[in-house]
Amino acid sequence: MFKKDLKPESFKDVETIIGESIKVKGNFNGTGNIIIDGLLEGSLKTAGNVFIGSKAKINGSVEAQEIIINGEILGNLSVKDYLAVGETAKITGDVECSRISVDTGAIINGKCQMGKRVAKEVEVADEQ
Amino acid sequence: MNVFIYDDFLKKHQKAVNNLEITLHKLNLNGKIVYLESIRNINDLIRDEVNSGAKTIVAVGNNKTVNKVLNGMMTGDNQNIALGIIPIGDNNSIAQTCGIRNEKEACDILLARRIEKIDVAQANTTYFISSAQIKSKGTTIKIKDFSIDQADNGEINIINIPNKNCSAKNILANPQDGQLNLLISSNKNYSLLTVKELELENDRAEKLIVDESVSIDTPVKIGLSEHQINLIVGKNREFNIN
Numbered sequence: 184m185f186k187k188d189l190k191p192e193s194f195k196d197v198e199t200i201i202g203e204s205i206k207v208k209g210n211f212n213g214t215g216n217i218i219i220d221g222l223l224e225g226s227l228k229t230a231g232n233v234f235i236g237s238k239a240k241i242n243g244s245v246e247a248q249e250i251i252i253n254g255e256i257l258g259n260l261s262v263k264d265y266l267a268v269g270e271t272a273k274i275t276g277d278v279e280c281s282r283i284s285v286d287t288g289a290i291i292n293g294k295c296q297m298g299k300r301v302a303k304e305v306e307v308a309d310e311q
Numbered sequence: 312m313n314v315f316i317y318d319d320f321l322k323k324h325q326k327a328v329n330n331l332e333i334t335l336h337k338l339n340l341n342g343k344i345v346y347l348e349s350i351r352n353i354n355d356l357i358r359d360e361v362n363s364g365a366k367t368i369v370a371v372g373n374n375k376t377v378n379k380v381l382n383g384m385m386t387g388d389n390q391n392i393a394l395g396i397i398p399i400g401d402n403n404s405i406a407q408t409c410g411i412r413n414e415k416e417a418c419d420i421l422l423a424r425r426i427e428k429i430d431v432a433q434a435n436t437t438y439f440i441s442s443a444q445i446k447s448k449g450t451t452i453k454i455k456d457f458s459i460d461q462a463d464n465g466e467i468n469i470i471n472i473p474n475k476n477c478s479a480k481n482i483l484a485n486p487q488d489g490q491l492n493l494l495i496s497s498n499k500n501y502s503l504l505t506v507k508e509l510e511l512e513n514d515r516a517e518k519l520i521v522d523e524s525v526s527i528d529t530p531v532k533i534g535l536s537e538h539q540i541n542l543i544v545g546k547n548r549e550f551n552i553n
Binding site: 197198199200201202203204205206207208209210211212220221225 | 456457458459460461462463465495497499500501502503504505
């Protein structure tokens with residue numbers, strides 16, 4: 184769960200960091216938390232959470248448990264649980280999530296579909 | 312039985328070598344001494360010594376010595392043989408990371424025989440145990456389904472055993488997790504990924520340096536060997552072991 188103060192410092196156990204000067208081309212699959220401050224041309228999928236920095240640009244879809252976005256994405260966002268859209272975020276694409284918060288100044292051009300709260304797969308499995 | 316493989320440059324450190332041999336004798340850590348310059352093929356030498364009953368191969372020298380001995384051990388079936396390190400002279404970051412600060416401490420550590428199974432990485436046909444570096448300018452990294460380019464000047468590190476770059480950035484590299492850490496750093500920022508294998512190409516003829524001692528031409532394919540190495544380590548080593 185993201186804290187309200189949506190900064191990278193509150194993002195623990197980061198498996199992958201894509202820095203500002205980095206350009207990734209292709210489809211990236213991970214399992215843990217990911218911070219993106221650079222350029223991604225392709226899709227991103229992880230079982231963990233994603234932080235998209237204000238200087239990040241993504242040309243592709245992103246799928247994660249929770250996402251904080253402050254940068255730019257030309258593609259769809261598929262979020263199992265919570266999506267936080269910061270004031271500098273620019274989303275051109277469809278959004279699917281369970282819960283959402285949008286700061287003043289954010290730009291979203293696309294459909295937004297929301298559903299029931301989805302627990303993490305592992306929590307659901309535990310309950311069963 | 313121990314086999315001590317002495318690097319050629321030790322002739323310039325005769326005092327340290329003499330003190331080392333006295334300490335080894337006091338601790339009853341005797342064994343066969345072999346000089347690298349006299350070895351035509353280190354793979355054959357290690358194989359023959361293991362067949363004769365050697366249980367520990369000790370690299371006496373620096374990072375380059377460790378790398379040479381490692382490559383000799385990895386090309387044979389030496390799963391039950393341990394690699395020890397006695398650092399002498401400069402360029403001994405591998406020993407330092409393993410908690411072996413000097414030749415005297417190395418002898419005590421050899422005696423204690425604290426062994427850990429450590430992942431071994433491979434860059435084309437060369438094995439390495441610590442890390443590999445290449446300048447980032449002009450280097451393209453290919454990992455499975457994606458590639459990475461970077462615009463800034465800086466350095467790319469492929470890390471198995473953590474080094475000072477890791478501690479500075481609070482990166483926990485684990486040499487037993489079956490993965491390598493890819494650290495791309497510049498003056499402004501850094502990127503970090505966990506990979507099992509990758510390919511590097513450089514359009515400026517920059518070479519990959521492994522274990523801070525051996526240079527390899529690109530393109531390079533880097534991955535983890537299916538075999539680990541038994542490494543004798545000190546109590547104060549710089550990496551976490553599960």
